[in-house]
Amino acid sequence: MPKVRYGPRDLEAVAQARESAAKLPDLWSTGVHAVWETDPDALAQVLPPPLKPGAKPHVRATINHVDIFGTPLGAAAISVACAHGDEEGWYSLVMPMTTERSLIGGREVFGEPKKLAEVTVERGGDAVTAKVTRHGVTFAEIRGRIGDELPTPAPYVKTDWYLKFLPAVDGHGFDADPLLVRCLRTEKTRVLYAVDGEVVLRESALDPIADLPVRRLVEITFGEKTSDQRGEVVARLDPQAILPYVHQRYDDPAQVHDSVEDPDAH
Template sequence: MARVRYGARTEAEIAAARTASAKLPDIWSTGVVALWESDPDAVAAVLPPPLKPTGRPLVRVNISKVQLPGYPLGAGSFAVAAAHDGVEGWYPLVMPMTHERALIGGREVFGEPKKLGEVVVEREGLVVRASLARHGIAFVEVRGAVTERLPLPEPGQKTDFYFKFLPGVDGSGFDAEPVLVHCVRHEKVRKLERVTGDVVLRESMYDPVADLPVRRLVEITLGEKTSDQRGRVVERVDAQALLPYIHQRYDDSRQILDGPPEGSV
């Protein structure tokens, strides 16, 4: 009988697949990163416990084209600065991906808030434009022009925070206790340029990033980098405390019914 590929793999095949994935070559991406200070109350409002705000209400958007062999990928991340247990890092609210392959693994393994979307990174001469779009709305757009070449930073480490959970089958709560994941990335940069421009946030009921406005633009850069990532579960979290935030992971059109923040006029 011919091999049935949906059938069980042997232990040797499982080990070979694990070994092959551990030996991936450096995969380089070209991307735009914009960093700004936003409303501190808005940043604090999107952080599920036990995450806490840092000393600065920073927001970062990363919009990249990843040169996967034979499988180019558009990848984005919209994140706010956060801290947990003495570690400062980033809490992504939405991570648009252009292919299902990148989306599924990140959501199921790490708990990343990945969603299918459109990712654009364009450069024509010195002019740069990058955007993230879903449901026909380019909810983030970064525009500008390259003004100078920057010195390369030393290889560094960044931490992202994710919540990994399974919503309950009966429609309430969770099927298992949620966990907080620290995902550590080791990053190398081979080219970095400063971009002078602006960030445009557009209204979207599905991706309401406009609630985190640009109060003060810190920097925009265009760079080429590669990174790896390793995740670990650091603690189990209070399910009832996390439950009010799980709509962040899904396209919840009912957000249009959300009331204004307390104290707003």
């Protein structure tokens, strides 16, 4: 009898897939990293409880290109500095990705706010431009000229926080308590350059990063980095406290329930 591909896989095959994933080599990304100081009140408004603003009102944007065994991937993340108790870290507002495969794992496993987008990093001589575009709007752009090579920092551990939740089947709240996920990444850098440039944020109703304006540019760098990733659930959260932040994950909250407006209703 022919094997039906939608049928169950044996446990040995499942274990082999998990073991293979655990042995992936370092995947080095090339891209631009920017940090800027923003409006502290604006930053505080985007943080769901129990996260609080960090010591400095910083926003962090990374726009990268990765070659995964010959397959190109554009990957970006825009996050705000925050703290959970005494631990400082970053809360990601949006993580644009160019492929469905890179989007699915992060969203379903860690609760990462990944969305499909156009993510590009272009270098011509000393000039570099990195962009994130969705629905025809380039809402984040980092551009400038690459300058002096910088000492590469020692490997360090970066903490990211995510909300993981499952909207309820009946359209009211969640099917289970939302979770606060703590993700630790050990980042390694093999080359790093200073960039003399600017961060340009453009108005987008669907990706309103422009609400976190650049008040003071802290740094822009260009380099090659890699990191590992391990996460854990650190808290079950109050559903009523998290409901006001669900819209951060979706372009339109109605898409959670596949709502379609009747064009003849007006």
